[in-house]
Amino acid sequence: MSMSFLFTFTIIISFGLCILYASAELQRLSHSSKHDGALSFLVLGDWGRRGAYNQSQVSFQMGKVGEKLDIDFVVSTGDNFYDNGLTSDHDNAFQESFTQIYTAKSLQKQWYSVLGNHDYRGDAEAQLSPVLREIDSRWLCLRSFIVDSELVEIFFVDTTPFVEEYFTEPQEHKYDWRGIGPQKPYITNLLKDLELALRESTAKWKIVVGHHAIRSVGHHGDTQELINQLLPILQANNIDFYMNGHDHCLEHISDTESPIQFLTSGAGSKAWRGDIKGMNRRDVNFFYDGQGFMSVKLTQTDATIEFYDVFGNVLHRLTSSKQLHSSM
Ligand SMILES: *[C@@H]1O[C@H](CO)[C@@H](O)[C@H](O)[C@H]1NC(C)=O
Numbered sequence: 001m002s003m004s005f006l007f008t009f010t011i012i013i014s015f016g017l018c019i020l021y022a023s024a025e026l027q028r029l030s031h032s033s034k035h036d037g038a039l040s041f042l043v044l045g046d047w048g049r050r051g052a053y054n055q056s057q058v059s060f061q062m063g064k065v066g067e068k069l070d071i072d073f074v075v076s077t078g079d080n081f082y083d084n085g086l087t088s089d090h091d092n093a094f095q096e097s098f099t100q101i102y103t104a105k106s107l108q109k110q111w112y113s114v115l116g117n118h119d120y121r122g123d124a125e126a127q128l129s130p131v132l133r134e135i136d137s138r139w140l141c142l143r144s145f146i147v148d149s150e151l152v153e154i155f156f157v158d159t160t161p162f163v164e165e166y167f168t169e170p171q172e173h174k175y176d177w178r179g180i181g182p183q184k185p186y187i188t189n190l191l192k193d194l195e196l197a198l199r200e201s202t203a204k205w206k207i208v209v210g211h212h213a214i215r216s217v218g219h220h221g222d223t224q225e226l227i228n229q230l231l232p233i234l235q236a237n238n239i240d241f242y243m244n245g246h247d248h249c250l251e252h253i254s255d256t257e258s259p260i261q262f263l264t265s266g267a268g269s270k271a272w273r274g275d276i277k278g279m280n281r282r283d284v285n286f287f288y289d290g291q292g293f294m295s296v297k298l299t300q301t302d303a304t305i306e307f308y309d310v311f312g313n314v315l316h317r318l319t320s321s322k323q324l325h326s327s328m
């Protein structure tokens with residue numbers, strides 16, 4: 001009798017722990033939309049070089065476009081500080097490459113950032129530190145998290161730990177894997193949490209942001225680990241856009257198996273690599289090898305995405321429409 005009680009008790013305890021473990025949630029931040037229900041933001045990647053390589057020119061044009069669109073926030077797709085992230089949360093590069101560069105009035109908004117592979121080559125945890133937010137309150141960088149504005153949910157995914165090469169052939173680079181633990185369980189748990197959050201999302205628009213491209217014809221090309229592990233989850237959950245940096249260019253590629261559009265904005269500073277693969281691929285709608293950034297404007301029914309160069313010229317525009325739910 002007491003044995004069976006103990007047994008049942010143990011089962012209940014283990015089951016309870018399982019549930020707790022399985023429902024570990026991604027951190028969720030809310031960002032309310034404007035009264036008219038619209039939302040707009042800029043997307044920038046691969047930028048922190050103390051203004052060099054046209055970083056300052058890109059910043060100047062972002063300020064102008066940000067003003068015109070009355071942006072709500074800025075998204076950074078990672079590789080925030082070159083060459084090797086920050087050395088600590090007191091590294092001057094934070095002010096010299098961020099605070100003193102993105103000075104336009106319209107850019108004094110919340111920035112939501114992920115880490116890129118170059119950020120992992122420094123003190124990765126420094127970029128996540130609240131100390132940076134005391135220095136510049138715009139800054140917010142986390143590993144994986146959700147920004148929820150009702151109209152849109154943006155799922156930020158830490159893609160660097162997916163890439164096998166950084167573990168097996170790090171060459172001269174040292175990656176800061178503190179806080180990640182063993183690679184496999186980290187990825188498995190992240191994908192499980194992401195899948196659950198995507199499945200439960202009721203937002204009109206669903207956007208996923210990562211540092212590495214799923215599809216790219218730039219220098220690094222496609223990321224096979226993300227094609228294998230992340231893409232199926234996005235395809236199964238009606239994602240509208242996947243946005244990334246890593247390749248120092250601007251790109252728009254369509255998924256051949258779903259309505260997902262792949263958008264690269266990794267042209268925040270050093271660009272013009274001149275290394276383009278498979279431009280004649282039928283899924284490639286747009287590729288630009290130089291510096292620039294991207295803007296996104298969303299309403300209940302329409303998305304408008306534009307790519308700009310250092311002169312503020314619109315190089316490419318894509319629009320996407322959705323039916324309003326009819327109650328009739
Ligand atoms: C800066 O942008 C201009 C215009 O696209 C380009 O000609 C120039 O090469 C760029 N400079 C660098 C260092 O990439």
Ligand SMILES: [Zn+2]
Nearest residue numbers: 079116117246
């Ligand atoms: Zn990168």
